[in-house]
Amino acid sequence: MDRELHDTPQSPPASPARELIVDVKGVDRWFGDVQALTNLDIEVPKGNITVLLGPNGAGKTTAIRMITGALSPDVGTSRVFGMDPATPDGEEVRSRCGVVSAKPSLYDRLSGWDNLRYAAELYGIGRGKNADARIEEAAATFGIDAALDHQVGGYSTGMKTRLALSRSILHDPDLLLLDEPTSGLDPESALAVLDLIRQMTGQGRTVLMCTHLLLEAEGLADEIVVMQHGTSLISGRPGDLSTRYWPQPVVRMAAENGSALDVLASSDGVVSYERDGDNATLEVASVDLVPDLIATAVGAGARITSTVPFVPSLEDLYFAVRRDHGSSGGDIPPPGGSSGRPVREALAATGA
Numbered sequence: 532m533d534r535e536l537h538d539t540p541q542s543p544p545a546s547p548a549r550e551l552i553v554d555v556k557g558v559d560r561w562f563g564d565v566q567a568l569t570n571l572d573i574e575v576p577k578g579n580i581t582v583l584l585g586p587n588g589a590g591k592t593t594a595i596r597m598i599t600g601a602l603s604p605d606v607g608t609s610r611v612f613g614m615d616p617a618t619p620d621g622e623e624v625r626s627r628c629g630v631v632s633a634k635p636s637l638y639d640r641l642s643g644w645d646n647l648r649y650a651a652e653l654y655g656i657g658r659g660k661n662a663d664a665r666i667e668e669a670a671a672t673f674g675i676d677a678a679l680d681h682q683v684g685g686y687s688t689g690m691k692t693r694l695a696l697s698r699s700i701l702h703d704p705d706l707l708l709l710d711e712p713t714s715g716l717d718p719e720s721a722l723a724v725l726d727l728i729r730q731m732t733g734q735g736r737t738v739l740m741c742t743h744l745l746l747e748a749e750g751l752a753d754e755i756v757v758m759q760h761g762t763s764l765i766s767g768r769p770g771d772l773s774t775r776y777w778p779q780p781v782v783r784m785a786a787e788n789g790s791a792l793d794v795l796a797s798s799d800g801v802v803s804y805e806r807d808g809d810n811a812t813l814e815v816a817s818v819d820l821v822p823d824l825i826a827t828a829v830g831a832g833a834r835i836t837s838t839v840p841f842v843p844s845l846e847d848l849y850f851a852v853r854r855d856h857g858s859s860g861g862d863i864p865p866p867g868g869s870s871g872r873p874v875r876e877a878l879a880a881t882g883a
Contacts (some may be wrong), residue, residue, distance in 0.1 A: 549576050550576065550577040551574050551575060551576060551577070551610075552575050552576070552577050552611065552612060552705070552706055552737045553573060553574065553575035553581075553598055553609075553610070553611050553706070553739060554573075554574055554575075554608075554609075554610045554611075555571060555572060555573040555574075555594070555597070555598070555607070555608070555609045555610075556572055556607055556608050557570050557571070557572065557606065557607035557608070558570070558571040558572075558597065558604040558606065558607035558608070558609060559571075559604065559605050559606035559607060560593060560597060560602060560604055560605055560761075561605050566761060567590055567593045567761050568590050568593055568594065568597070568604070568761040568762070569760065569761045569762040570607070570762055570763075571590070571594060571607070571758075571761065571762055571763055572756075572763045572766065573594060573598075573739075573756055573763060573766070574754075574766065575706075575737060575739050575754070576737075576753075576754060577737050578732055578735065578736075578737055579732065579737060579738070579753035579754055580728065580729070580732055580738040580740060580751055580752055580753050580754075581737075581738070581739050581740070581752070581753065581754040581755070581756065582739075582740050582741075582742060582748045582751065582752035582754070582755050582756070583595075583739070583740070583741045583742070583755075583756050583758055584742065584743070584745065584748060584755055584756065584757050584758065584845075584849055585743060585757060585758035585759055586743055586759070587743055589743075589758040589759050589760065589761065590758055590760070590761035590762075591710070591741035591743075591758060592632075592633065592710055592741065593761070594741075594758075595630075595708050595710050595739070595741060597609055597616075597617075598611055598616065598708065598739070599616060599621075599624070599625060599628060599630060599708065600616030600617050600621035600624060600625060602617075603617035604617070611624045611628075611706070612624060612627060612705070612706075626654075626655075626702070627704055627705045627706060628704050628705075628706045628707075628708055629699030629700050629701075629702070629704035629706070629707045629708070630699060630707075630708045630709075630710075631692075631695045631696055631699045631707070631708070631709045631710065631712055632695075632710050633710045633711040633714050633741075634714075635691065635692070635694075635695035635698075637683050637691055637694060637695065638683060639682070639683050639684035640682065640683075640684060641682070641683060642679065642680055642681060642682055642683065643670070643675060643678055643679035643680070643681060643683055643686075643694055644666070644679045644680060646683055646694060646698065647666045647669070647670065647679070647694070647697065647698055647701065648662065648663075648666065650698045650701055651665065651666060651701055654701055654702035655702070656701060656702060665701055666679075666697075666701065669697040669698070669700050669701050670694075670697045672697065672700065672727065673693040673694075673696045673697045673724075673727055674693060674723070675690060675693040675694050675697055678690055688715040688716060689715075689716045689717065689720035689724075692712065692713070692714075692715075692716060692720070692724060693720075693724070696712065696724065696727070700731070704736065705735075705736060705737060706736070706737045706738075706739065707728075707731055707736055707737070707738045707739070707740075708739050708740075709728065709738065709739070709740040709741065710740075710741045711741055711742055711743075712724055712728065712740065712742075713725065713742070713744070713747055721747060725747055725751055728740065728751070729751060732753075740752075745844075745845055745846040745849055746846070748845055749844060749845045749846070752769060752845070753768065754766065754767065754768055755767070755768075755769055755772070755845070755848075757849060757852045757853070759853065759856065764852050764853070764856045765852050769845055769848060772848055772852075773843045773847075773848050776843065776848060776851050776852075777841070777843055779802050779814045779815060779816060780814070780815050780817065780818045780840065780841075781812065781813070781814050781815075781840070781841040782812075782813045782815060782818075782821060782824075782838060782839070782840055782841065783810065783811070783812055783813075783837075783838070783839045783840075783841060784810070784811045784812075784813060784824075784825075784828070784835065784837070784838050784839075785809055785810045785811070785835070785836045785837045785838075786809055786811075786828065786833040786834055786835045786836060787809065787834040787836060788809070788832065788833060788834055789806055789808055789809030789810065789811065790806075791828065791831050791832045791833035791834075792806060792811040792828050792833050793806060793811075794827060794828060794831040794833075795811065795813060795824055795827060795828055798823075798824055798827055799820075800815055800816040800817065800820040800823075800824075801813055801814070801815055801816075801820075801824070802814040802815060802816060809836075812841075818840065821838065821840075825838060
């Protein structure tokens with residue numbers, strides 16, 4: 532099977548002022564005849580939380596393994612802290628990374644203390660009071676300090692995750708690589724872990740996190756990379772990407788006599804108008820026009836029952852991206868109004 536070099540990645544270059552901790556460009560990775568990564572691009576800016584979004588099998592874990600140097604790319608480049616992790620520089624790269632896998636390996640027959648003491652020695656922290664102080668601080672950060680004397684085999688799934696997170700920051704890493712960090716946790720524990728991850732960036736660390744759970748990435752991700760079949764479909768800040776897909780404000784309006792809303796189709800500032808029964812969807816030039824539009828509809832005899840702005844969530848964005856990629860079979864076209872796609876079609880892609 533031919534494995535050809537790709538053209539230069541189509542994503543725009545990063546701003547010179549933006550320091551990238553991870554810079555992956557045009558990467559292919561094969562396992563025999565199976566291609567796990569295809570022309571993958573990932574940029575992780577310093578001090579941010581970047582989230583890899585995608586279904587199971589999208590290649591997120593393979594990407595993390597490549598970033599740590601556990602795997603090397605067959606095509607393309609991977610740079611972490613400006614170094615290639617698959618070369619002898621990988622030892623320095625890994626010393627600056629903290630990794631939590633989806634199923635962290637812990638020693639069940641040892642106590643939490645002994646697990647962390649062993650990790651401290653592997654990280655070069657050594658033994659003694661200094662190492663114990665680092666262990667206590669890391670365990671307290673993730674709320675597992677009270678259970679360190681207990682055997683890990685008796686820990687719950689949430690406690691094991693907290694212990695693994697504590698282990699990952701023992702050596703004060705610059706980059707945290709988290710693969711499904713809330714897998715198997717109850718909602719309260721998952722929320723607590725996500726809050727602690729946000730605190731990590733407040734302390735100057737950079738986070739790259741994999742998840743297929745959109746709700747946990749909502750409000751947490753500074754940057755997202757949507758992956759599918761081992762490739763990156765789109766990347767950037769959620770707000771910027773939402774603007775690409777919904778460049779104009781969208782308003783949903785309902786009335787007891789929906790046909791009376793049709794007067795809005797020709798109103799000033801209405802970019803597009805569609806009605807389904809008593810419910811109308813309007814794309815408007817500005818939300819400031821909404822009171823005037825309501826007045827116009829009421830003046831035409833509409834008995835309005837609701838007016839709701841459509842605020843796209845990360846889930847909306849994710850499914851709009853996936854849908855567009857599937858329908859185009861290739862590169863994502865200019866989305867939203869700029870592509871001429873009807874507003875209802877755009878909303879249908881998100882279930883809105």
